[in-house]
Amino acid sequence: MIQVQNLTKTYGATRALENVNFQVCPGEVLGFLGPNGAGKSTTMKIITGFISPSAGTVKVGDLDVVDNSFEIRQKLGYLAETNPLYTDMKVHEYLRFVAAARHIPSSERSNAIKAMVQVCGLFAVVGKSIDALSKGFRQRVGLAQAMIHNPDILILDEPTSGLDPNQIVEIRDLIRSIGKEKTIILSTHILPEVAATCSRVVIINNGTIVAQGTPDELMRGSSREVVYIKIKGDRGIIRQTLSEYHALGAIKQYAPEGRDIHAFAVEIKEGDGRELLFKAAVSNKWTLIEMYRKSENLEDVFRRLTTKENGV
């Protein structure tokens, strides 16, 4: 449905995007994940035709985002990062204006507005000035604006930013229910959001894609496991002995418990590291106080891929 190929965008000397490739299938909710300034908004602005790519192409169906921008815009609903609204208007005036600007026939406008008021839960505020609305309600008005013409594709740039936890859950539920019928690209830097709403994830950092797949794939694909152990014994000898096993990777030491109980996080390269560690402890006559295994979660994957020290 949406195909992004070799997308590059430079602002003067700074390179915002470099060779970005991904695609979105119909009916998918794609999570666009990355730290602030990674290039999420830039990508979305290019898809919506607000700015043009420096190189590469974006296609929506068979339409090109530069050559057929107007046809594409008709199929899109866009909620920009800052949720821009004409705050001097009342909610119903604003929605009526958007409906007219989106060429909804005048006989159907009232129904379209009613549907949006229903879907986005705007009953309480429909007669109020947008000025006077809370951030949560503004965000809903922004969503209503993006969906009023029943577009096939929704581009939502950080739809839950700045909302309180209850509002975040509400907006997420809303997005999930809309996502059953529409193709959605949703950007965020909040990780639980991705697991909660997205069927696929693209992680972007410094303008390049560092990983993509389903949330499960990303977590499994990494297959990094860490075993946390606490052992009673001599710290130096434990470290030395463990580092000689080639099935074990990096060994990190963290805060010891008491004077001779030492804590380590051991990266496992192959097999079930727990058995190996247990046997090592027995044969060296160390006392194993505590041991548990933890596989990398999405947060760890994200942190590893988007921070410089461990990146790539």
Added chain:
Amino acid sequence: MHDMKYSNIQSSIANIRPLLAREFVSYFNSPIAYVFAAVFLVVTNWIFFQQFFLINQALMRDWFGFLPWVFLFLAPAITMRSWAEEKKSNTIEFLLTLPIKDSEVVIAKFFSSFFFLAIVLGLSLALPIAIGRLGDVDSGVVVAGYVGALLLGGLYLSIGLLISSFTRNQIVAFLLSLCAMFVLYIVGSGVVLLFLQGPIAGVLQYISAATHFSSMSRGVFDTRDIVYYISFTLFFLYLNTESIGSRKWR
């Protein structure tokens, strides 16, 4: 071919109309435009009646002579927020991702400001009507003067809109627009031309908005003046479209 052109124009109008309506209504939601409109009417009426009672003479011609100077403040006040406010609140990102061409948005903004100016100017029609009741009024001067005022106003608005698109600060837009309009108005005046000779002087005189307005305010319709106003206005609207479109490549 003919049909296609016609349907293009129709779809353009359908694109422009909702934007134009929103912009036009928003002028009445903002206190700034009201204030300037009120000031405009008070000042112009005061100028007129001062003369009226002092020398016991009522000349619309003098009133029209004064009008461009008042427009120097009125037009930037109308246009200063047009683009600057959209940029500041980022609604520009909403506006320019609608399935509407940049040029159509520019046209919508221009005509909404033009209609607002026309309404403010229309309120001053009370003057010639009052004079007509009291005595004689040269209707030729009045008609030509008002047409000239609309054309001059349109030109000023197109400049104001262009400058508003360069900044996100309304005050900057106001002041720069005022300066630009002032320069355009006085480049052809005697003081400036005193130091210049030959073709440059001729060009400046042609460019100057004052040259073209003075003949109209005396009741003379000249096609060249009308062509001047319309072509310069279109030129600035074109530049406006380009300046808005430049966001795509920057």
